[in-house]
Amino acid sequence: MRKLFQEDLQNLGEQLIDIATLVSQAMQKAYRSFETADVQLAEEVIAADQRIDALQNDLDERAIDLLALQGPVASDLRTIVGALRMSTSLERMGDLARHIGQLVRLRYPDHVSPEHLKPVYARMAQHAQDLAEKVVRLLQTRDLALVDEITAENEAINALHASVFRLIAEDEWDASPATTADCTLASRYFERFGDHGVSVSKKVAYLVTGEWDVKAHAE
Amino acid sequence: MRKLFQEDLQNLGEQLIDIATLVSQAMQKAYRSFETADVQLAEEVIAADQRIDALQNDLDERAIDLLALQGPVASDLRTIVGALRMSTSLERMGDLARHIGQLVRLRYPDHVSPEHLKPVYARMAQHAQDLAEKVVRLLQTRDLALVDEITAENEAINALHASVFRLIAEDEWDASPATTADCTLASRYFERFGDHGVSVSKKVAYLVTGEWDVKAHAE
Numbered sequence: 001m002r003k004l005f006q007e008d009l010q011n012l013g014e015q016l017i018d019i020a021t022l023v024s025q026a027m028q029k030a031y032r033s034f035e036t037a038d039v040q041l042a043e044e045v046i047a048a049d050q051r052i053d054a055l056q057n058d059l060d061e062r063a064i065d066l067l068a069l070q071g072p073v074a075s076d077l078r079t080i081v082g083a084l085r086m087s088t089s090l091e092r093m094g095d096l097a098r099h100i101g102q103l104v105r106l107r108y109p110d111h112v113s114p115e116h117l118k119p120v121y122a123r124m125a126q127h128a129q130d131l132a133e134k135v136v137r138l139l140q141t142r143d144l145a146l147v148d149e150i151t152a153e154n155e156a157i158n159a160l161h162a163s164v165f166r167l168i169a170e171d172e173w174d175a176s177p178a179t180t181a182d183c184t185l186a187s188r189y190f191e192r193f194g195d196h197g198v199s200v201s202k203k204v205a206y207l208v209t210g211e212w213d214v215k216a217h218a219e
Numbered sequence: 220m221r222k223l224f225q226e227d228l229q230n231l232g233e234q235l236i237d238i239a240t241l242v243s244q245a246m247q248k249a250y251r252s253f254e255t256a257d258v259q260l261a262e263e264v265i266a267a268d269q270r271i272d273a274l275q276n277d278l279d280e281r282a283i284d285l286l287a288l289q290g291p292v293a294s295d296l297r298t299i300v301g302a303l304r305m306s307t308s309l310e311r312m313g314d315l316a317r318h319i320g321q322l323v324r325l326r327y328p329d330h331v332s333p334e335h336l337k338p339v340y341a342r343m344a345q346h347a348q349d350l351a352e353k354v355v356r357l358l359q360t361r362d363l364a365l366v367d368e369i370t371a372e373n374e375a376i377n378a379l380h381a382s383v384f385r386l387i388a389e390d391e392w393d394a395s396p397a398t399t400a401d402c403t404l405a406s407r408y409f410e411r412f413g414d415h416g417v418s419v420s421k422k423v424a425y426l427v428t429g430e431w432d433v434k435a436h437a438e
Contacts, residue, residue, distance in 0.1 A: 071290025169397040178388040181403040
């Protein structure tokens with residue numbers, strides 16, 4: 001019974017890794033579709049988000065069942081509550097990758113971003129992809145050094161997000177209002193994606209250290 | 220002991236109502252500051268969000284303690300897990316009201332929105348305020364008729380959110396790119412506020428009916 005419970009906990013952790021891996025792939029595909037206005041790839045990202053939602057829902061149900069059947073305490077309880085919290089953040093990261101795909105689909109065959117802004121998105125997306133891969137590795141290894149790296153990736157995304165607004169406010173900005181709105185939203189989606197990644201990393205730290213960070217919820 | 224536990228559960232519910240009430244007040248103040256470019260009111264909203272964050276953190280800690288100490292099952296477990304989920308959504312709603320206040324502060328003494336777009340935000344904000352008040356009443360009364368009303372308020376917000384983008388794309392749109400970006404974000408904040416309100420209402424329905432809605436997570 002006890003042994004089975006530990007297997008159940010391990011399965012929860014593995015399902016979190018599966019979801020985080022899908023999220024990481026979703027962000028990679030979402031950016032490729034954004035970069036090249038590849039509507040087929042965008043459609044793939046949009047369709048694949050249903051799988052993330054279903055896995056999150058399944059994980060949540062299993063976590064609640066474990067709470068009901070096992071009445072866990074201490075670190076086992078933290079693991080299950082942490083899994084519930086992390087799955088919510090990971091599901092949101094999947095939504096944000098989907099939102100980028102939806103922007104690409106909305107503007108196809110046009111590109112969402114003007115050419116001169118694409119290098120900023122390229123850097124933002126690279127940090128978002130690195131952040132997502134580090135979240136997967138953090139869930140796999142519990143190596144808390146990755147928490148600071150994930151925070152640094154997010155800060156880089158935030159700085160690029162701010163630079164998008166500076167570029168939009170410059171006299172040289174000549175994109176249409178609709179494109180300006182799209183660029184604002186796209187930048188916001190990358191920025192939120194990073195915030196949720198930090199939120200997941202803080203929750204892993206909570207599981208390892210037992211100390212809950214007040215700021216651990218997604219900003 | 221049992222009686223004390225029921226009191227603890229009731230206290231969790233009352234704390235959710237307290238948080239939802241603060242969120243409702245935050246959205247009212249945030250919109251008034253937005254409408255009149257009242258930077259003092261915006262500062263109040265920004266400062267008050269710390270109280271919401273602290274209450275959410277306190278509620279989460281107490282919910283986790285109850286899980287640890289009581290090993291609740293069935294409806295008691297649903298109540299506690301539901302409180303954890305709802306507090307997260309309510310905290311995000313508070314953040315979004317704060318974000319509106321931060322836009323007001325950023326642009327002060329200018330107004331965030333051009334005059335001709337203000338009637339759209341006025342309607343959006345009215346639906347957002349009505350939605351927030353209905354979330355409070357739903358938490359107080361568990362009257363599930365309010366769930367459909369909250370969904371309807373959110374659909375009205377979504378329609379207005381879409382209309383903002385149509386207006387931005389019209390030839391008549393003559394606002395600066397920076398204002399276009401601000402209006403895009405402000406509209407997005409109202410739209411997300413509504414989504415989280417629906418998410419809370421679905422969770423209340425889950426507590427009352429015991430049926431978890433796959434779509435209950437914030438979109």
